[in-house]
Amino acid sequence: MNTTPAVLFVCTANLCRSPIAMGLFAQQAGKRDQGRVWRIESAGTWTVEGSSVPRNVQLAVEERSIDLRHHRARTVSRALLQSFDLVLVMTADQREALELEFPEVASNVHLLSEMAGYKYDVPDPINGSIKDVRMVAHEIALLLNSGFEWIAQQIVNRREQTTHLVAKTEQVLKVNTSQEW
Template identity: 35%
Template sequence: MENPRVLFVCLGNICRSPLAEGLFRKRASEAGLTVAADSAGTGDWHVGEPPQQQSQDVARVAGFDISDIRARRVSPEDFTRFTHIVAMDEMNERDLASVRLQDGGTAEVARLLSYSALPEKNVLDPYGMSDDAFQKAYAQIESGVEGLLARLRQAH
C-alpha cells in the first residue's frame, strides 16, 4: 500500500492548515510513519506569505517550526497528488468540491474533526482573533491529527 500523502486545507493557508501540516509531520515522524504532508488554502489572498505569527508562536511552543511554509492555493491536481485532503471546516470542504475536476482523482476528502472525538465539527478559524482563539484552534487540530494518524496506522 502506498504511503499516505495528506493535504490540509483552510481558507487562506496562514492559520489552521499550516499548524495541521506541521503537527502532522511531527507526530508522524515520532510514530515512525512515512508520510508526505502539505497545506493549501481555498482562497488566494495570502499566496506566498508565511503563516501568521500567532500560528508560528503556537507551533514553536508545541515543539515544531512552520516558519518555512508559504501559503498556496489548492489546485485540481491536488486531488490526484494526495491520498487524503483534509478540510478544516464545512465551508472549506464545500469549496474543495468546486475545485475538484469531474475526474478529480482518488483523494479521500474529509473534515479534520471527523477523525476526532470532539463534539465540534469545524476547527475554529482564529484569523484576526486573540491568542486564546489560536490556542483553541490548535487543541482542535491536535485532536483531529491524532485521530487521523491512528486511522492511517490501522490502514498501513
C-alpha cells in the first residue's frame, strides 16, 4: 500500500475553490507535517477540461504565495477518486453527486466544512471580485487550519480499516486454499 497520504479537493469547475484549497492545504501540510510528503490534488464535478484559472482567482491567491498559473481544470473520474484516501467537496450537492455516481467511494467523501466541525457549503466566488475570492480563500484557510488534524486522522482510520480488511481476506483465502475438496 502506498504510504503517501492523499487528499483530493473537489468543487464544480475546478477553477476556484478546489485549486485554492489544494494550494492552501499544501502550505499547511508543509508547515505542520514536516518530513512527510502528501499527495494533494483537485478536480471538478462539471468542468471544461484544460480551462485556466480566471485572473481574479490567480491574483487573490498570489497574495498567499500560491501560484495557479499552470493549473488546468479536470473532471473527477472513478479511477481518480479511488486513488485518494480522502475526498473533500465544497457543497452538499457535490457530495451527493459523487456518492450517486461513484457509490464505492462514498465513505471517503466529506464536506470541507465538516472537517472543522461545521456543515455548510463553501460559496463559489468564481464570478466575483478579487475581494470575494480573498474572502472565500480566507474561509477555506480557516477551515483547513482547524481541520488539519481531522484530515490526518481520517486517513489513518481509513488505512487501518483497509489493512484489517486485507488481513481478513488473506486469512479467508488461506483457509479456503488449505481445505481439501
